[in-house]
Amino acid sequence: NAGVTQTPKFQVLKTGQSMTLQCAQDMNHNSMYWYRQDPGMGLRLIYYSASEGTTDKGEVPNGYNVSRLNKREFSLRLESAAPSQTSVYFCASSEEGVLPSGQYFGPGTRLTVL
């Protein structure tokens, strides 16, 4: 099992450019998440998907869109990148039962917006 995979690992964009971050999980989890982590700060939730076809905003959704393509894949799109979006982006997945399991994270995408 690969767990949670993310592409690309690194990306440099110019202000105003767009890009899509890809995430896939092979653990058959229902829930998937996108977080950003800035230096010296904790993880902040951008968007969440409880199941295929559903998405919800998290703490910092402005400037981002998401697509839950199927149960395995959850993508994050930056339509017009801004320097404030320079960050490390982590995708995660989890299973929900009577009590939720913890989250499993991908290796991250390091994004720099010039």
Add this chain to the structure above:
Amino acid sequence: RKEVEQDPGPFNVPEGATVAFNCTYSNSASQSFFWYRQDCRKEPKLLMSVYSSGNEDGRFTAQLNRASQYISLLIRDSKLSDSATYLCVVNPWGYGQNFVFGPGTRLSVLP
């Protein structure tokens, strides 16, 4: 008061030492608790889940005190490889997107 707070750190301890981290949470209805470790420039990795009063896994012991609303993580016989940032995570409602991350406590185990 922040939802999840942790010992500010950093903790610098010699190899073989025992070290304990504390984490407090504000929502008394919280159901699920987790400890993660995050190495520099890496993703967080799940270390332990804590659903009842505590959990033990080898050198690591997590304890939950619902009355005082805190979780602790004890590491015995510290190894150099334990050096990392330890994140406390609380799921206040027991489901959904509500995983609230603490700021983390950095541990350095010194030779």
